[in-house]
Amino acid sequence: MLELLNQHRTIRKYTDQKIAPELLTELLEMACKTSNTGNMQAYSIVVTTDTEIKKQLSPAHFNQPMITQAPVVLTFCADFNRFTKWCLLRQADPGYDNFQSFMATAIDALLAAQTFCIAAESVGLGICYLGTTTYNAGEIIEALKLPELVVPITTITVGYPDGIPEQTDRLPLEAVVHYETYKDFTSEAINNIYSEKENSDFYKQFIKENDKKTLAQVFTDIRYSRKNNEFFSDKYLKVLKEQGFLNQEH
């Protein structure tokens, strides 16, 4: 089991093999066993296999080929729609049109997503997370017809792996883990943490290909630039407002 987690790789290429519907259902059942806030199960999973709907989703994910190539695309959503509808039918006043409720349901959606991934990997499937979900949530809402109080948080493409890629490197544990309280980083600590990565031939080549001086610049200038982050921040906050999760500001 630990070995399975230790071997995790993102799979971006899939064979033509379909996922049996019974297996998919079983994996979704496992995902829904995950811990969630107050057992409200306030999140939703949209399962897309239809070629036409995958095509409609594709531009929202910047046409990354996994969307149309994977047999199954799962969109995990923050969702207080069902719970709110239930409350309204039961003489109860639902107060879930706010940021705290958004966080609770987003957390639940993500924990379920990761259980799904581990379950899928345990039966030989491969997965890929698409971070583009929070960039173009409005376009996904349109394609999947998501109602008010439903906002996409992450997307997973799933299928049988066509080849097993190299495992991605990780920073030493002390980059992520702090004991007792947070120990902030000196410049020396930062240099130590990043030295292996920065000295690897793989990343030296990567910096060169991107025509940058440092690896950090590849991130700040190309992959996750301030300009893009700010643009997509405004866009996502606008979606949260439109879908009714920021009503407390009124």
Place this chain on the structure above:
Amino acid sequence: MLELLNQHRTIRKYTDQKIAPELLTELLEMACKTSNTGNMQAYSIVVTTDTEIKKQLSPAHFNQPMITQAPVVLTFCADFNRFTKWCLLRQADPGYDNFQSFMATAIDALLAAQTFCIAAESVGLGICYLGTTTYNAGEIIEALKLPELVVPITTITVGYPDGIPEQTDRLPLEAVVHYETYKDFTSEAINNIYSEKENSDFYKQFIKENDKKTLAQVFTDIRYSRKNNEFFSDKYLKVLKEQGFLNQEH
């Protein structure tokens, strides 16, 4: 493996048995293998075992006994502090003081948290998620000395289970899963989805004990009220701003 996920229970009571440091390290290593945005590994995990610091954390979690009783408390944090410091040392302009970056790191922290939980359960440990983390993030920041661009997202208490509680019920899968696109719920569909829960003796007793007319009212009036949700929304948004994740609004 699927059986492990299927048997998931939240464990709120722990034996006195400590978790061996080597085992804890191994579980944290597994958590850090989880998929993350651009392999930036922009999140952090604060591991608290010290009695005094657990006591300082306790009020932030409304003194739920798990915090002081569990041998290990893990606080998973959105964290662009380390990455930003690295960029500044490498002639790169870090643009991560915005909501989109907060979402990316929060997502990564949560996926890692769930991998940790499954890894822990696979070796016989029990876990409990504390949703209070987003209620009293400011108090947690103080107790754990979290710097700018670090915000707690969720907390897990971990230890060896003192007894195995009943498994919590779940709604039928159609409450959570939609096929191809979202199918919004009619009143009849809502009634069907909730009928088993509402007709169980357990929840009938629960409604009675809470002196309410419907199960939904226990949630809206007592457990997750509009007033509290709005209060804690303002509080968490204020923390995001103070920690530097909403700078694009300036």
